[in-house]
Amino acid sequence: MLSIGAVERDTGLSKDVLRMWERRYRYPTPLRDEHGERVYPPEQVTKLRAIKRLMDRGFRPGKIIGLPIDELSALGTSHASSEQRDAGIVEVIELIRAHRLPDFRQRLQQMLMRQGLQRFVMDTVAPLTVAVGEAWVRGEFAVFEEHLYTEQVQGVLRNAIASAQGQGRSPRVLLTSFPTEQHNLGLLMVEALLVVEGVICIPLGTETPAVEIVRAADAHRANAVALSFSAAFPDRQASSGLRELRALLPRGIEIWAGGSCVRRLRRGIDGVQVVKSLDQVSQLVGAWRSSHGMP
Amino acid sequence: MLSIGAVERDTGLSKDVLRMWERRYRYPTPLRDEHGERVYPPEQVTKLRAIKRLMDRGFRPGKIIGLPIDELSALGTSHASSEQRDAGIVEVIELIRAHRLPDFRQRLQQMLMRQGLQRFVMDTVAPLTVAVGEAWVRGEFAVFEEHLYTEQVQGVLRNAIASAQGQGRSPRVLLTSFPTEQHNLGLLMVEALLVVEGVICIPLGTETPAVEIVRAADAHRANAVALSFSAAFPDRQASSGLRELRALLPRGIEIWAGGSCVRRLRRGIDGVQVVKSLDQVSQLVGAWRSSHGMP
DNA sequence: TGATTGTTTTGTCCAAGACAAAGTGTTGAC
DNA sequence: GTCAACACTTTGTCTTGGACAAAACAATCA
Numbered sequence: 001m002l003s004i005g006a007v008e009r010d011t012g013l014s015k016d017v018l019r020m021w022e023r024r025y026r027y028p029t030p031l032r033d034e035h036g037e038r039v040y041p042p043e044q045v046t047k048l049r050a051i052k053r054l055m056d057r058g059f060r061p062g063k064i065i066g067l068p069i070d071e072l073s074a075l076g077t078s079h080a081s082s083e084q085r086d087a088g089i090v091e092v093i094e095l096i097r098a099h100r101l102p103d104f105r106q107r108l109q110q111m112l113m114r115q116g117l118q119r120f121v122m123d124t125v126a127p128l129t130v131a132v133g134e135a136w137v138r139g140e141f142a143v144f145e146e147h148l149y150t151e152q153v154q155g156v157l158r159n160a161i162a163s164a165q166g167q168g169r170s171p172r173v174l175l176t177s178f179p180t181e182q183h184n185l186g187l188l189m190v191e192a193l194l195v196v197e198g199v200i201c202i203p204l205g206t207e208t209p210a211v212e213i214v215r216a217a218d219a220h221r222a223n224a225v226a227l228s229f230s231a232a233f234p235d236r237q238a239s240s241g242l243r244e245l246r247a248l249l250p251r252g253i254e255i256w257a258g259g260s261c262v263r264r265l266r267r268g269i270d271g272v273q274v275v276k277s278l279d280q281v282s283q284l285v286g287a288w289r290s291s292h293g294m295p
Numbered sequence: 296m297l298s299i300g301a302v303e304r305d306t307g308l309s310k311d312v313l314r315m316w317e318r319r320y321r322y323p324t325p326l327r328d329e330h331g332e333r334v335y336p337p338e339q340v341t342k343l344r345a346i347k348r349l350m351d352r353g354f355r356p357g358k359i360i361g362l363p364i365d366e367l368s369a370l371g372t373s374h375a376s377s378e379q380r381d382a383g384i385v386e387v388i389e390l391i392r393a394h395r396l397p398d399f400r401q402r403l404q405q406m407l408m409r410q411g412l413q414r415f416v417m418d419t420v421a422p423l424t425v426a427v428g429e430a431w432v433r434g435e436f437a438v439f440e441e442h443l444y445t446e447q448v449q450g451v452l453r454n455a456i457a458s459a460q461g462q463g464r465s466p467r468v469l470l471t472s473f474p475t476e477q478h479n480l481g482l483l484m485v486e487a488l489l490v491v492e493g494v495i496c497i498p499l500g501t502e503t504p505a506v507e508i509v510r511a512a513d514a515h516r517a518n519a520v521a522l523s524f525s526a527a528f529p530d531r532q533a534s535s536g537l538r539e540l541r542a543l544l545p546r547g548i549e550i551w552a553g554g555s556c557v558r559r560l561r562r563g564i565d566g567v568q569v570v571k572s573l574d575q576v577s578q579l580v581g582a583w584r585s586s587h588g589m590p
Numbered sequence: 591t592g593a594t595t596g597t598t599t600t601g602t603c604c605a606a607g608a609c610a611a612a613g614t615g616t617t618g619a620c
Numbered sequence: 621g622t623c624a625a626c627a628c629t630t631t632g633t634c635t636t637g638g639a640c641a642a643a644a645c646a647a648t649c650a
Contacts, residue, residue, distance in 0.1 A: 005633070009474075015634080016602060023637080024600085035609075037634060060644080062599065099514045101497060144511035147471070147499040154500075158453045176442070179304045182477075202396060204442040205449075209305050216439035219394045237304065244301075300602070310603080311633060318606080319631085330640075332603060355613080357630065592650090599644070606636095613630070620623085 002045055004030075004038045011048045012232045018048075025065045046139060047072065053137045056231035056260060073138050089128055093135065096149055108156045117160050118196045121189045122278050125153060129185055133231075150185060157188045161195050168200035171223035171288050173256075174216055176204035178227065178241045186228040186259050193281045194226075210245045217253055224254040224288065226275075231260035239269060246271045256284060297340060299325075299333045306343045313343075320360045342367065384423055388430065391444055403451045412455050413491050416484045417573050420448060424480055445480060452483045456490050463495035466518035466583050468551075469511055471499035473522065473536045481523040481554050488576045489521075505540045512548055519583065520544065521570075524554035541566045551579060 004015050013021075018038075022028060028048060030038035040048075050072040054064055064072065088111070095104040112120045132149050135141040173194055175187050184206050191201050202220045204213075217225055225245070229238050242257055246269065249255065258275035273284065299310050308316075313333075317323060323343060325333035335343075345367040349359055359367060383406070390399040407415045427444050430436040468489055470482050479501055486496050497515045499508075512520055520540070524533050537552055544550065546566065553570035568579065 003634085014601085017600090019635090020601070035634090037609095060599075101515065142507065142510055144499055144503055144507040144514075147503055147507075148497070148511070151498045151500045155453050155457060158450050159457050162450060162454050179307070202443070203446045204439055205446045208439055208442055212437060212439040212442075215437055216443070219437075219439075220396070237300070240301070241304075298603090309632085312631090314604085315632070330603090355630075593648105594650095595646100595648070597644100597646075599642105601642085602640090604637105604639080608635075609633090611630105611632080613628105615626100615628080617626080618624090620621105 001031075001042070002040045004040070007040050007045055007048065010045055011052050013048060013052055021061065021065065025062065027065050043069070049137055052232070053134075086123075086127065088124070089131055092124075092128060093131060096132075096145055097141070099145075101148070101152075105152055105156070108152065112156060112160060117164055117192055120160075121157075121192050125157065125185075125189055126278060129153070153185060154188060157185075157192055161188070161192050164192070164195045165201075166198065168195075168198055170200065170292070170294060171285065172200045172202065172221060174202045174204065174213065174220065174222040174225045176208040176213060176216075176225070176227065177206045177229065178233075178237070179207045179209055180237070181229060181233050182206050183228070183230040183232075186230060187226075189278065190226055190228065190258065190281060193278060194285065197282060197285045199285055210241065210248055213245060214248045217249060222253060223292075224256055225249065226256040226258065229257065229259035233259070242269050242272050254288065296326075296337070297335045299335070302335050302340055302343065305340055306347050308343060308347055316356065316360065320357065322360050338364075381418075381422065383419070384426055387419075387423060388426060391427075391440055392436070394440075396443070396447075400447055400451070403447065407451060407455060412459055412487055413577075415455075416452075416487050420452065420480075420484055421573060424448070448480060449483060452480075452487055456483070456487050459487070459490045460496075461493065463490075463493055465495070465587070465589060466580065467495045467497065467516060469497045469499065469508065469515065469517040469520045471503040471508060471511075471520070471522065472501045472524070473533075474502045474504055476524060477501050478523070478525040481525065482521075484573065485521055485523065485553065485576060488573060489580065492577060492580045494580055505536065505543055508540060509543045512544060517548060518587075519549040519551055521551040521553065524552065537567050549583065 002010065004018055007013070007018060008015050018028065022030070028040060028044045030040045030044065033039045047069050050069060051061065051064060054072065054075055055061060059075070064075070067075075092104065092107055092111075095107060108124075111124050115123060132141060132146060136143075136146045175191055175194075177183070177187060187203065187206065191203055194201050202216070202222060204216060208216070213225060216222070227242070227245075238257075242255065246255060251271065255272045256275055257269075257272055258278075258281075275281065275284065297305065299313055302308070302313060303310050313323065317325070323335060323339045325335045325339065328334050342364050345364060346356065346359060349367065349370060350356060354370070359370065362370075387399065387402055387406075390402060403419075406419050410418060427436060427441060431438075431441045470486055470489075472478070472482065482498065482501065486498055489496050497511070497517060499511060503511070508520060511517070522537070522540075533552075537550065541550060550567045551570055552567055553573075553576075570576065570579065
């Protein structure tokens with residue numbers, strides 16, 4: 001049984017939205033505690049998570065909020081399972097669920113060696129992370145299993161980045177996310193791809209306010225700022241934040257925005273490059289280099 | 296000029312709190328746009344950030360909200376600076392402030408090699424992190440510089456952990472923190488020390504709810520759970536959380552609690568080992584092993 | 591096909607009141 | 621002098637229902 005604040009943290013739906021939905025769609029239907037405050041049963045929280053997940057994919061709340069939970073997961077899976085899943089991915093997922101930590105770590109390392117860093121990120125880590133996220137929403141993955149997954153992959157990626165990192169040359173790229181966006185895996189994936197291209201990376205971790213991004217870009221003479229937005233990040237904040245940053249940042253510095261959230265932005269933002277897939281990272285670097293007279 | 300939502304993102308103060316302060320303390324005093332909605336001037340946002348920072352250190356809003364901005368920064372400075380600093384530490388700090396990223400990274404790596412992982416963590420990383428935290432509060436360090444520091448040290452530590460990690464033997468130790476505790480560096484330092492002792496680590500990253508810790512401990516047959524608490528973590532939540540976890544967890548599994556927050560806990564908690572300094576980590580492992588008939 | 595308009599959907603913001611949880615201080619017992 | 625219990629103060633979160641702008645969708649016309 002969770003309070004409205006706890007549900008906000010758990011689902012990413014703001015208190016205002018939770019109350020508004022209740023008024024407007026008659027769902028969720030929380031009970032009340034002895035002092036008249038909303039208390040959400042676990043099933044409703046699970047369903048809310050599923051709804052949020054679908055909204056992140058572009059569904060609209062009014063259309064799906066009435067559906068029962070199994071239809072919601074059907075909607076979620078129908079899309080994903082259509083892209084045939086690599087047998088390797090399934091196998092790795094099973095290792096986490098069986099809590100075979102050393103085997104899991106070793107398997108990751110093995111795939112990294114076999115595929116090389118670039119293919120490892122694009123063909124293994126990215127789909128694996130999506131699969132883990134979906135399994136978590138369906139309740140097939142415990143919270144701690146997802147944490148453990150994230151931690152292990154982070155370790156492997158950071159390790160690979162350190163090994164692949166050489167002298168590096170322009171462009172100089174600053175990597176970070178806006179406040180409230182805590183997901184680091186996306187940033188690490190991009191950093192890995194950039195390091196492969198021989199780019200100089202300045203990783204700031206997550207949650208840097210716009211003003212600080214500007215100061216950092218200045219101090220480190222960055223040529224571009226790369227921002228990551230997970231699916232859970234609210235669209236509005238993304239576009240307003242990007243506009244704000246564009247206004248603050250000198251025009252000479254490019255902005256690259258990527259992640260599931262910006263993928264569904266309708267209109268492009270002036271002066272911001274939207275990166276819809278990890279493939280484009282390499283092209284972006286190439287474009288920057290050729291337009292700045294580099295081989 | 297920022298909207299209330301933007302200020303929430305930027306300062307970490309919720310909309311409810313911003314409105315309540317305005318009602319109660321007559322501050323902040325946002326202007327209104329053409330539709331009657333709050334609009335915050337940049338100076339006020341800066342002051343709000345300063346207030347939030349001091350609150351994280353234990354100040355209470357009512358006492359400090361009336362002070363002018365320069366007195367607020369003075370409050371941050373007065374406290375620290377008495378402890379004499381290692382020359383090496385000062386030197387490394389200067390590298391970050393000069394934004395010499397490759398030199399900084401190389402210097403860390405060099406110290407790691409010279410000192411070995413254990414001494415590196417205890418004599419370099421720990422005091423360095425304290426010094427950076429203090430400098431940040433005094434305003435000598437920008438937010439982005441602190442982010443960059445954290446990111447780099449994290450990289451070096453994770454790298455070292457991966458290299459030092461061998462087969463490992465009992466005890467099996469689960470590493471994590473309670474929800475809202477996002478600081479990862481402390482956990483990584485402990486993990487490094489444990490790996491040196493040949494302990495098997497199961498790192499869950501930060502913010503794992505008590506119930507999930509129990510499930511993870513069961514799934515991975517952990518012998519101990521290590522929890523990290525930064526200075527910003529509320530004492531009360533720490534002790535109640537630890538008690539709750541102790542009640543949920545089988546008695547056979549030990550709880551090790553460490554970090555600046557627990558260091559100021561008055562009473563010990565029954566069945567919880569309080570780790571006041573990093574030196575004790577090695578002893579704890581030794582004690583566990585000898586009491587379980589291991590060499 | 592593509593731009594322009596109108597309509598529906600949806601999220602954010604507002605106000606003031608209520609109250610519980612956290613923190614502080616005081617008293618009294620050992 | 622230390623510790624527990626209690627009362628008092630401070631502070632944050634939750635409540636209500638109304639209003640409205642921005643985004644998404646649909647329909648129209650060039």
